[in-house]
Amino acid sequence: MNLKLKIWRQKNAKAKGGFETYHVENVSPDTSFLEMLDILNNNLIHEGKEPIVFDHDCREGICGMCSLHINGHAHGPDTEITTCQLHMRKFKDGDTIVIEPWRSAAFPVIKDLAVDRSAYDKILQAGGFISVNTGGVPDANAIPISKKDADESMDAAACIGCGACAATCKNGSAMLFVAARVSSLAKLPQGRIEGARRAKAMVAKMDELGFGNCTNTGACEAECPKGISIAHIARLNREFLSAKFKD
Amino acid sequence: MATLDSKIPEGPLAEKWSNHKAHIKVVSPANKRKLDIIVIGTGLGGASAAASLGELGYNVKVFCIQDSPRRAHSIAAQGGINAAKNYQNDNDSVFRLFYDTIKGGDYRAREANVYRLAEVSNAIIDQCVAQGVPFAREYGGLLDNRSFGGAQVSRTFYARGQTGQQLLLGAYAALNRQIAKGSVKSFPRHEVLDIVVVDGKARGVITRNIITGEIERFGAHAVVMATGGYGNVFFLSTNAMNSNGSVAWQAYKKGAFFANPCFTQIHPTCIPVHGDQQSKLTLMSESLRNDGRIWVPKKKEDVEALRAKKKKASDIPEEDRDYYLERRYPAFGNLVPRDVASRAAKERCDAGYGVNETGLAVFLDFKTAIARLGEDVIRQRYGNLFQMYEKITDVNPYHEPMMIYPAVHYTMGGIWVDYNLMTTIPGLYAIGEANFSDHGANRLGASALMQGLADGYFVLPYTIGDYLSHEIQSPKVDTTTKEFDEAEKGVREKIAKLFSIKGKQTVDEIHKKLGHIMWENVGMARTAESLTKAQEEIKELRKEFWTDVMVPGTNEEFNQELEKAIRLADFLELGELMARDGLNRNESCGGHFRTEYQTPEGEAQRDDEHYAYAAVWEYKGPDAEPVLHKEELKFEAVKLAQRNYKD
Structure with missing residues (x-):
């Protein structure tokens, strides 16, 4: 799958953030959403750019560390799962995906997609x-x-x-x-x-x-x-x- | 020079802990207020220890790398926690739990520690219920149990498939209560990067604030490591992405001995690897083996048809299925211990009976159980696991069997501790998965939760008092001394060095290479040749890392690549010690299977005459060989025997 990603970037809690556009190619539909971001980050590092910070840990839907608003939905389009359990088969080749941090006054952004909970x-x-x-x-x-x-x-x-x-x-x-x-x-x-x-x-x-x-x-x-x-x-x-x- | 004194109390096995408790010293409430303790990690061990020590009146500081103590990887434990309650009247007892654990560990654990573990197991269940842990119950209102591998009784307490979560939320709640009271101060998103030793005693830590990069010093009269295991050395494992062995490794380099590093548990029921973009593996709880039956086809043509997707599992008739665990181990069937089940799966797949395209998968089938109990009962018991499986694989396990394959899950090896859970550095303790003491060469299911909470609630709070009773005259630790200066300097230099390399490979790319070396050579089957090869390849890869790794950004920011690089640097040393330890142990036991040493039936062949010891390694410097010490394991209550799960 080839995808266009619009991702919120923000240097730190005080900085003003904004969306940046990225492309990832040849992603397997069996890949998880966070693995897709791993691939993007690996590419960014090779291009000499700063990888995107996002919180994650167990990657099996139980620790509560991952977050992300994906296309306007907390934890993405699928139901009753966390972002780490979301798989790319829920998207279509050529999709544009918008990825933002939690937006809540009580959860200030720390950097990029990570917030303070x-x-x-x-x-x-x-x-x-x-x-x-x-x-x-x-x-x-x-x-x-x-x-x-x-x-x-x-x-x-x-x-x-x-x-x-x-x-x-x-x-x-x-x-x-x-x-x-x-x-x-x-x-x-x-x-x-x-x-x-x-x-x-x-x-x-x-x-x-x-x-x-x-x-x-x-x-x-x-x-x-x-x-x-x-x-x-x-x-x-x-x-x-x-x-x-x-x- | 540290020596190896296990400090096992004298007297009959069943009385050791009571006698020991009666004779060790305690600290008065007035003096507890003057003593500082640092706890690293907030899983079941760390959270329960920090909460209990706070309740006792010590000043506790607790550190974790996640954004909240509740995220520690104990949260992901699914199946349950063992205790010798005998609520099922199936003739369980403290002795039976002790015996099953020693036998399950293939006779490579310390009798006295394991007996104590079994002894305090019942108090853990009481404690958790009092905290409001919603364990599963029968209609009559009493607690329900299920069975786990390596046991013929039902002694496992559970909260659906989320037992670790519920136990951790209990310990975390107890911790929160102490944080609110001010007896515990919590430092989330802080990574401990070194242990500070002053005059031979652990006196503090150097930390990095994960958000700001600030390097800080903290002093204490004692330091407790509850940092979990090092399974992520394999890159792909069921561990959380951020689980690491770095604190244990720094402690090792500061003089804490490392025991049985090669003892790794490969868990039989994990979702198979799907491709090279994969970041981690997902466990399917052992509890599923209560009702799931494991099989592969008997006929090669069925295997071919499955791989070509010309047949589904449900198309293969009963008589053409090989329920190989039931066939080989009639007495325990699908509930043999994990090491046995994993090896049996590997044996069938190596023989060409793997059921997916990669040939590395077997079936875990619920057809019989659904027919017997109905889909609703199965949904009640394992609903969340079935849902998790379907989300990951896109296959509905109510209709088609799950596909599973073994994966790295837990490390029985760890920092050597004495009976008091103290390492070879006075004042430095290791609890839970971070230590080596209770599970021998193979851990039984539902025993990790038991050990974490046993150590944190009921063992460490007593034994640490004995040590601290000698510290009541010690003033607050001064963190401006040369020992703290040197430790901080070392940390800063290491970070600066990592940024300065500016190579061509990312941290993950090198970590995947390490994982490959480990899995191929130090994995489920090892040989003298593979272990020698692994050591050479890891040395080479380490050189590659220190000359070609690429760490972007700076220290003074939220930098996840830097965090990973620091941890990988340690894995690249730890992996070599694991291979060295495996090569030293010329026998097969538990999870350590040396192909050269097996019985005619393909079971692990121990060599009790030469290897009934814990292999304990002492660090001697970056360019020197580590020195092997041996803690002889004396078996007084059980008789050493070839493990038998057949009859």
């Missing part, structure tokens, strides 16, 4: 945990948990923290990310104890960090590589309201 860590540090120390905990089977609750908790826990939800949301809201963590723990008896406090602390931190409000457009769910449902946002809202009510 440390805001997500900060939200989880505000309360995305159960307050237990190592050791001194009960036997794992001491508290039976219904399979349904455990499964629903796992559905929410599948979030990989990639940032596609906030980057897709027109308001730049991180509600799906926050809801996934709150909901995952709220479905378990051991997580219920701090449920209200957790929801309040994480939402407050999200607001403080410059994420926008949720207006229930559902765009986040559509672009989530792990198919996290916006039903979790409803659960977060319930947790949040009950916390406010108790205040």
Whole structure:
């Protein structure tokens, strides 16, 4: 396959960025999208040009490190996958592909296609945990948990923290990310104890960090590589309201 | 001069850890506040250690190369974590888990460490459940288990096909709680480039800020390496792209001994290589072997038809299929250990029965399981793995069997540690995959997660206290001393040298060459000849690298080519040591298969008389040969035997 690529280049966080056009040739349809960028970078180095910086690591869709807006979609045109799992067979020979970093006020661009997502860590540090120390905990089977609750908790826990939800949301809201963590723990008896406090602390931190409000457009769910449902946002809202009510 | 003292406690095997814990020293809360610990890496080992040490009251600094601690490659572990809970009432026990692990490792691991691992395994499951890890459950609300290779009991706990992710999110949450409290300070996007040793003790690190290129110094009373394995020396592996062996290699060059570097695990069930543009390989979890059956055709004409795409797997009738693992190993069938399954796949493909165009693939078939259990049950158990397979290969595994082939996955070898997990440099610890101690010559499935968390939650927090109890009078480490100056200078010179070469080959191009040398000569089957050849070729390639590599840009920016170049420079030395170690070990054991040493049935032929030891290498300088030390492995609780998975 031969492709034309319009890629966002930006020297550093302070510099003004812009699109540059590149061409890659003879790419196998079985190649992954990031391997296609590897090929481009290898060519650029040989041409004496600076390779394009993009975040990636596991390349099997679980670490959450890769990002990219591809033709206007977070993680590209395919559904329920990350960019690293996208393969070139989803494109046609001769296509023009536009590649941009996440666009969100809370995720500033660091260089080219890499952004700073440390805001997500900060939200989880505000309360995305159960307050237990190592050791001194009960036997794992001491508290039976219904399979349904455990499964629903796992559905929410599948979030990989990639940032596609906030980057897709027109308001730049991180509600799906926050809801996934709150909901995952709220479905378990051991997580219920701090449920209200957790929801309040994480939402407050999200607001403080410059994420926008949720207006229930559902765009986040559509672009989530792990198919996290916006039903979790409803659960977060319930947790949040009950916390406010108790205040 | 460092010596090799394993510090295995006296007494009966089952009492060693309790006795040891009872006798080692502890540090008072007031003194813990005065002590600094650096943890490098935030996978299961690093995150659990940093969180636990922070909870205890130490001042912890934790470093990772990714943008968040949650990205460490433990996140990608799919299948599960072992523990000796015996929840299934199938007669599991601490001893059985210990025995299976020692046997699975082909009798090349240290008994005392493995027993301790089995002993603390149950506490890990309790801990994870308390943290909110959503393990799979039965309808009655209790935890579910499944089976993994090398075991005849069901002792593997799992969270769909994302167990590593869920365990890491648990450890990461515990870490986040400590970061919020201020007991742990997190440094993401920081790469440790050297370990600083002062008066014979590990006292700090030199780091590079990956975004700005700033070189910084950090001091501490102890340093913990939780940096994972070095499988990326092969270029293509199931490791994450940024996984590397550089911290371990710097530690080796500073005096930490390196043990059994040739022990590499080749995982039997990975998606086959598709072409030369490929950057990494994807694992299909071992858990699939609970329900998947591995086969190749019995008839060569069917093989030809498959390769020519004139037939599909489903066209080949049952009687013409060779379920070769069930045929060769009736007792364990498809659940033989990884090294055995990988070699058997290679044997069939070498004999000409590989089922794809490259001839390097076998089938993993769910037809029988789908007929028995229904597609829904299979989807529930492995849905995300099936989806991943389909996205990569464009083949629907509910209808056609998966194609799989072995790939580099894990390194059992690593930095030598004593029973306390301390390296030969006092104050420097190595935990998880970075050390060598628990898996011998072959790791059993679902045991890596167990070891990472055992070390981080329940072993290191105790043993490091014993060392630090002698450090309570030590002041804050001064990072302006000549040792820090020299280490920083070395790092800056190495980076400057890399930029100055301005050669014609990119880092990846040279890395692919190294990978090729390693896979062909230090891979699934090795010979004295191939290992000798590999050492010569790596030496040549290293010269090529240092005269012809091309690293664009500058240090003072986000420069991913520079990061890769620094790591490859180390792989180009580490690969040679792996080959040297393989050549020294004139036997076959576990993942180390020397073609010259096999039984008449083609199984690994150990030589316990001459090689029942850990081969421990000491660095002697850039132009000197490393020196081999031997840690004799004493087996008191188990009897050395030829591994038997047949009956």
